[in-house]
Amino acid sequence: MSLHPLSRRLMAPEITALKRVKPIVALTAYHAHTAAIADKYCDFLLVGDSLGMVMHGFETTVPVTLEMMIVQGRAVVRGAKRALVAIDMPFGTYEESPSVAFRNAARVMKETDCGAVKLEGGRRMAETTRYLVERGIPVMGHIGLTPQSINVLGGFKSQGRTRDEWAAIEEDARALADAGAFAIVLEAVSGPLAARITEQIPVPTIGIGASSHCDGQILVMEDMLGLSPRVPKFVKKFGAVATAIEDAIRSYAEDVSEGRFPAEEHTYGMKDEAKGAAPPSPQATKKPKKLST
Ligand code: KIV
Numbered sequence: 001m002s003l004h005p006l007s008r009r010l011m012a013p014e015i016t017a018l019k020r021v022k023p024i025v026a027l028t029a030y031h032a033h034t035a036a037i038a039d040k041y042c043d044f045l046l047v048g049d050s051l052g053m054v055m056h057g058f059e060t061t062v063p064v065t066l067e068m069m070i071v072q073g074r075a076v077v078r079g080a081k082r083a084l085v086a087i088d089m090p091f092g093t094y095e096e097s098p099s100v101a102f103r104n105a106a107r108v109m110k111e112t113d114c115g116a117v118k119l120e121g122g123r124r125m126a127e128t129t130r131y132l133v134e135r136g137i138p139v140m141g142h143i144g145l146t147p148q149s150i151n152v153l154g155g156f157k158s159q160g161r162t163r164d165e166w167a168a169i170e171e172d173a174r175a176l177a178d179a180g181a182f183a184i185v186l187e188a189v190s191g192p193l194a195a196r197i198t199e200q201i202p203v204p205t206i207g208i209g210a211s212s213h214c215d216g217q218i219l220v221m222e223d224m225l226g227l228s229p230r231v232p233k234f235v236k237k238f239g240a241v242a243t244a245i246e247d248a249i250r251s252y253a254e255d256v257s258e259g260r261f262p263a264e265e266h267t268y269g270m271k272d273e274a275k276g277a278a279p280p281s282p283q284a285t286k287k288p289k290k291l292s293t
Contacts, residue, residue, distance in 0.1 A: 010084040012116050012138035012182040015044055019204040024183075024216025026206060027224070030055055030072045034221060035079030044084040046118065046140075046218060047073045049091070049148070054222045061147050064090040066104055073112035086116040086140050091148040094119055098131035105137045116182065120146040122172020126179040133180035141176035143169060144210065145188035156232070158209070160193035170197055177201040185218065186210035188234065209234030 018024050028048040029035040035045055051072055052064035066089075073087040087108050094101035105117045116138035119125050129139045144159040160169050169189065176184050183204045186194050191211030198205045198213050207214030209232060219235060222228045226237040227245070255261035 008082055009080075009115065010043060010082065012084065012140075015084055016182045016203050018043065019202070019215050024204055024206060026216055026218040027221045028054075028218065029076045029080070029085075029221055032075045032079030035076040035085075036081075038221065039080035039083045042083045043216070044086055044116075045076055045080050047076050047085065047087040047114070048118075048220065049088040050220050052090075054220060054228065060150050062091050062150065064088075066090060066093050066108070070108060070111050073108065073114050077113050084116060085112075085114040086118050086138075087112060087114045088118045094125075094128060095121070098128045101128045102132055102135055102137070105132055106135075109137060116140055118142055118185065120148045122169070123175040126175040129176055129179040129181050139179075139181050140206075141173075141181040141184040142187065143172040143176070143184060143189075144186045147187075156188070158188040158190065160190045166193050166196070169193060170200065173197045173201050173205075177203050183216075186214060188232070 015024065024044070025042050026044045026046060027038045027042050028050060029038050029045040030047060030051045038045055047069060049061040049064040049069065051068065052058040052061045055072075056064075056068075058064070069087055069090055073085070077085050089101070089105060089108070093104040101119070108114065108117055117132070118140040119129065120142045122141070122143045125141070129141065132139050145153070145156060147156065150156065160166055170193070173184055173186075181203060183206055184197075184201065185206045185208060186197065187208045187210065189197075189207070189210040191213055194205065194207055194210040195213035198215055204215035206216040206218050208218050208220075220228070222241075223231045223235045224237060225239040225241040226243070227239075227241040229242070231237070252261065
């Protein structure tokens with residue numbers, strides 16, 4: 001085996017090792033340029049199937065395809081040099097059987113060069129998680145609110161807010177950790193339950209709307225930037241990007257309409273003429289037509 005210098009991209013076991021060492025910082029990312037910025041500050045980036053809602057305007061994540069995940073996954077891997085990149089397996093590509101999940105997850109890994117995949121579901125996904133991990137595919141779990149099951153859940157509803165819901169979610173977390181998941185996303189889970197799960201399991205919990213008790217936090221980047229038109233209650237807007245974009249587009253439209261853009265400095269002159277010389281008239285530069293004989 002020849003040895004190539006490994007890139008200093010974090011790997012799944014290094015994310016696991018951060019539990020109780022430092023809060024894990026993560027964001028979703030879908031493009032190369034935003035991934036490059038987030039890479040400086042995040043331990044891992046998730047190419048979430050939320051891209052269906054954020055980038056494509058779908059109402060749920062259900063219509064997202066493997067091809068969509070692979071195209072955006074490649075972009076994020078190109079942009080991020082240090083953070084682990086995990087990619088969501090979209091609805092319908094892994095639930096059927098462990099071998100179907102392996103085939104599709106292996107395709108995602110080969111075609112994007114990402115470092116892990118994420119599956120939604122607790123106990124029902126434990127066997128598949130074990131199957132993938134044993135065959136070389138790091139798996140991040142995702143329990144609590146699992147948006148791909150929206151049609152069964154009946155809406156984007158917070159979870160574990162009554163004590164009778166706790167046991168099932170705790171069992172989900174334990175089953176995934178036992179099966180080898182390297183981290184588990186807890187989505188829209190009550191704070192006290194998130195605290196209990198974080199205490200009980202040996203791998204990091206990554207909260208999204210699941211309180212400060214988790215080992216790490218993730219948000220959808222467009223939500224925290226202030227770009228998404230509607231966001232869940234648990235999102236803090238750290239920016240006002242929609243306003244910044246609208247201000248810029250309005251200025252552009254005004255400048256074009258009023259002839260202020262493009263100006264001299266945005267215009268290519270001729271290389272072989274003195275700066276400031278008037279451009280020759282199109283007539284003067286026309287080649288004389290060949291006379292037909
Ligand atoms: O798709 C996504 O963005 C996610 C996060 C909400 C964790 O799964």
